[in-house]
Amino acid sequence: MPIALLALTAGAFGIGTTEFVIMGLLQQVSADLGVSVDTAGLLISGYALGVTVGAPILTLATRSLPQKAVLLGLMAIFTLGNLTCALAPDYGWLMAARVLTALAHGTFFGVGSIVATSLVPPQRRASAIAVMFTGLTAATLLGVPAGAWLGLHLGWRATFWAVVIIGVLAFVVIALCVPAAKRAAGEPLPPLREELAVLARPQVLLGLGITVLGFAGVFAVFTYVQPLLTEVSGIALGSVSAVLLLFGLGMGAGNFLGGALADRAPRHAVIWTLAALALVLAAMPLAIGTPWMAVVFFGVLGIASFATVAPLQFAVLEQASGAGQTLASSLNIAAFNLGNALGAGAGSLTLAQGFGLRALGTAALLFTLAGLALALAGHALQRRQVATHCETAA
Numbered sequence: 001m002p003i004a005l006l007a008l009t010a011g012a013f014g015i016g017t018t019e020f021v022i023m024g025l026l027q028q029v030s031a032d033l034g035v036s037v038d039t040a041g042l043l044i045s046g047y048a049l050g051v052t053v054g055a056p057i058l059t060l061a062t063r064s065l066p067q068k069a070v071l072l073g074l075m076a077i078f079t080l081g082n083l084t085c086a087l088a089p090d091y092g093w094l095m096a097a098r099v100l101t102a103l104a105h106g107t108f109f110g111v112g113s114i115v116a117t118s119l120v121p122p123q124r125r126a127s128a129i130a131v132m133f134t135g136l137t138a139a140t141l142l143g144v145p146a147g148a149w150l151g152l153h154l155g156w157r158a159t160f161w162a163v164v165i166i167g168v169l170a171f172v173v174i175a176l177c178v179p180a181a182k183r184a185a186g187e188p189l190p191p192l193r194e195e196l197a198v199l200a201r202p203q204v205l206l207g208l209g210i211t212v213l214g215f216a217g218v219f220a221v222f223t224y225v226q227p228l229l230t231e232v233s234g235i236a237l238g239s240v241s242a243v244l245l246l247f248g249l250g251m252g253a254g255n256f257l258g259g260a261l262a263d264r265a266p267r268h269a270v271i272w273t274l275a276a277l278a279l280v281l282a283a284m285p286l287a288i289g290t291p292w293m294a295v296v297f298f299g300v301l302g303i304a305s306f307a308t309v310a311p312l313q314f315a316v317l318e319q320a321s322g323a324g325q326t327l328a329s330s331l332n333i334a335a336f337n338l339g340n341a342l343g344a345g346a347g348s349l350t351l352a353q354g355f356g357l358r359a360l361g362t363a364a365l366l367f368t369l370a371g372l373a374l375a376l377a378g379h380a381l382q383r384r385q386v387a388t389h390c391e392t393a394a
Helices: 002-023 026-033 037-061 067-087 091-102 104-118 122-154 158-178 192-200 202-222 225-230 237-264 266-282 292-305 308-320 323-351 357-393
Strands: none
Touching: 002 026, 002 037, 002 067, 002 091, 002 104, 002 122, 002 158, 002 225, 002 237, 002 292, 026 037, 026 091, 026 104, 026 158, 026 308, 037 104, 037 225, 037 237, 037 323, 037 357, 067 091, 067 104, 067 323, 104 122, 104 308, 122 158, 122 225, 122 237, 122 308, 122 323, 192 292, 202 225, 202 266, 202 308, 202 323, 202 357, 225 292, 225 357, 237 266, 237 292, 237 308, 266 292, 266 323, 308 323, 323 357
């Protein structure tokens, strides 16, 4: 893989750390800022909604700029947002800072996915996306456990100061390693209507819906990993970072597995991976009852959850050819985060209604089953369209 692809992975690591690290800090933030745990969990929903709003707006606003300049500008926004998080005096400021940071997320991964696929041969495009998304798995594998450890020993603000340093380093790596791609001489910028036309393609919209629903189930559970482990499974607070480390290892394995599946069978990979995720979530009520089973469950959940990422991203890119590909790519990142927001919000509502932490698994399973049903319906629709086209051609 080209070194430029690894530079994109470094940027993904920084952004992924910001997104996920708050999950290992919920109880510290709750105690320090005087809010409930379910209210602190809304910091994850707020971030996800910021991604959902920022992705299409920044993608369209930066469409005429060089891709490398866009990536660097987004990393600057990311770093400034984390600095504001570290200095936030209260919950409202922290929420606003999280939303500011989130604005860079969707467009970074959207533009980064396009750059990543341009760096490798066509048959390796899904794997290139998986490599870039390895930054997210590394964020969970290294960034989140380290952030949880820092938050436990030095306070949650120290974690955000560490993320600021990561953002600065990622900015430097991207500046040095990512090539400055230029538009060919005389090649005009595609009209805006051509980019927006991608939103009229049924298969693209269907793919976005599958991403939202399919991935929402992950965050209905993972958002509350800290209280689940300590209050339900009986694991000591100091051991939570070790479980997060195992979850991150699972994410890394699942990410490469999903990329390989999408390269081999792009039309079926989404269905297979969502079905596997649903099976894992269905086992949650039994699995979290004892410490050792909970540890195994979160490791397997890491594999199943991130095995879906490359197939879901590649499926949308495959349906959005031409001028609208960058917008569709960013919108699918927004769809992931809208799913995150729905999942985290559903979890917060479940707890607020008094159903308890164990009920989170049921809410998660319902979301993923809905995504799987939509994927099966989309696959059937595509097969009918292909059959109709062949009959017409004959």
